[in-house]
Amino acid sequence: MAKLVGRPIGSRRGRDVPRIELLVVQPTPFCNIDCRYCYLPDRSSKAVVSRQTLHNLFSQVFASGWVGECLSVVWHAGEPTVLPIEFYREAFRMVDRLKPAELAVSHSFQTNGTLIDEAWCTFFREERLGVGVSIDGPKQFHDRRRLTRSGHGTFDRTIAGIRLLRRHGVPFHVISVLSAASMAVPREMFDFYVEEGIEQVCFNVEESEGDHVSESFQESGIESAYYRFLSEFWRLSAAAPGHITFIREIEHAIAQVIRPADAPFRNQLVEPFAVTSMDWAGNISTFSPELLGLKNPVYEDFILGNINRDALIDLPSRPNFIRMLADIEAGVEMCRERCQYFSVCGGGEPVNKLAENSSFASSETTYCRLIKMRGTDLVLDALERVQSRGAVGKGAVCAEVYE
Numbered sequence: 001m002a003k004l005v006g007r008p009i010g011s012r013r014g015r016d017v018p019r020i021e022l023l024v025v026q027p028t029p030f031c032n033i034d035c036r037y038c039y040l041p042d043r044s045s046k047a048v049v050s051r052q053t054l055h056n057l058f059s060q061v062f063a064s065g066w067v068g069e070c071l072s073v074v075w076h077a078g079e080p081t082v083l084p085i086e087f088y089r090e091a092f093r094m095v096d097r098l099k100p101a102e103l104a105v106s107h108s109f110q111t112n113g114t115l116i117d118e119a120w121c122t123f124f125r126e127e128r129l130g131v132g133v134s135i136d137g138p139k140q141f142h143d144r145r146r147l148t149r150s151g152h153g154t155f156d157r158t159i160a161g162i163r164l165l166r167r168h169g170v171p172f173h174v175i176s177v178l179s180a181a182s183m184a185v186p187r188e189m190f191d192f193y194v195e196e197g198i199e200q201v202c203f204n205v206e207e208s209e210g211d212h213v214s215e216s217f218q219e220s221g222i223e224s225a226y227y228r229f230l231s232e233f234w235r236l237s238a239a240a241p242g243h244i245t246f247i248r249e250i251e252h253a254i255a256q257v258i259r260p261a262d263a264p265f266r267n268q269l270v271e272p273f274a275v276t277s278m279d280w281a282g283n284i285s286t287f288s289p290e291l292l293g294l295k296n297p298v299y300e301d302f303i304l305g306n307i308n309r310d311a312l313i314d315l316p317s318r319p320n321f322i323r324m325l326a327d328i329e330a331g332v333e334m335c336r337e338r339c340q341y342f343s344v345c346g347g348g349e350p351v352n353k354l355a356e357n358s359s360f361a362s363s364e365t366t367y368c369r370l371i372k373m374r375g376t377d378l379v380l381d382a383l384e385r386v387q388s389r390g391a392v393g394k395g396a397v398c399a400e401v402y403e
């Protein structure tokens with residue numbers, strides 16, 4: 001296997017001023033469907049974030065000095081399209097009024113797609129919203145886990161939403177949670193995306209998070225199955241140019257593996273407040289967004305304060321934040337010392353370490369073996385074959401998969 005390049009990650013810049021890059025806002029915890037692997041504990045609650053809470057969040061974020069030239073806002077952690085379009089129009093205008101003139105703010109939705117109609121498509125296009133739709137591949141895979149509250153599959157409604165997006169020319173990507181069954185049939189998965197005109201795909205594997213224990217992680221041979229799937233999917237995509245234009249797992253792995261030797265690499269998920277999350281009630285958390293709604297016997301919860309009562313800039317001095325940070329940093333140090341993939345990973349995802357190892361102060365997980373290690377191996381293997389012939393660069397690595 002080719003060797004990993006890139007400067008090993010230095011000490012965390014966490015005691016510098018935080019830099020918020022991604023703001024995850026829960027407009028409502030409610031979801032109109034009931035996926036079997038959902039980690040959101042309050043997805044039956046129809047609570048909605050108030051205007052005042054949004055005002056307090058954005059005005060504090062913009063006044064904090066913690067944002068740079070751009071800020072991404074993801075409306076997620078519940079199904080965003082259960083709220084009326086007007087809710088978002090007003091919220092976006094409020095953000096525009098509050099933000100510094102030079103700051104670029106981009107909004108995006110992660111949606112199950114079942115409620116997308118003509119009006120949503122018009123809104124998405126007008127607002128240039130980033131849209132991610134969750135669909136797990138063809139109906140027989142999607143309908144196993146993505147169900148209504150009465151237990152019926154949601155594929156037909158989700159694919160109808162995707163077809164509407166395409167008809168209206170709304171750019172979108174999909175996120176597909178892979179199962180052992182779908183990993184076994186990369187050709188079938190590839191054909192599905194091509195037939196539906198889906199060009200940008202992101203793959204997840206069902207994770208253990210909170211109280212949810214992944215069934216996929218119990219499967220023997222899951223790592224080699226994931227490697228084979230990704231490898232074949234990449235090969236199929238490269239062999240039929242113009243259909244699948246973006247495979248997140250491959251693009252990210254290539255970007256990390258083939259980078260200048262002195263290029264820094266950062267892992268947002270272990271940097272305080274780089275990813276900042278707020279629930280509908282104004283509670284604030286950081287690191288992995290999934291932590292916001294979770295309870296834990298050691299930490300109780302991961303809420304650092306409430307934007308309606310507390311000053312955002314005071315949250316780094318909270319005892320529970322200091323404890324989380326110390327444990328997460330200890331975990332990153334373990335990764336740095338033990339893991340040959342550290343230079344392309346940066347210490348993984350705190351929520352997975354907690355779920356699988358019962359501690360932030362830990363290193364390897366099944367999740368990181370799949371997503372980080374096997375994805376990196378795939379690119380390194382292609383790079384090694386390319387280098388053995390004296391070629392270099394991303395184009396050569398991509399061309400390699402034809403062979």
Ligand code: SF4
Pocket residue numbers: 335336339340341342345346347348349363364365368369372373
């Ligand atoms: S791949 Fe896993 S063990 Fe290695 S640095 Fe990342 S989280 Fe740590």
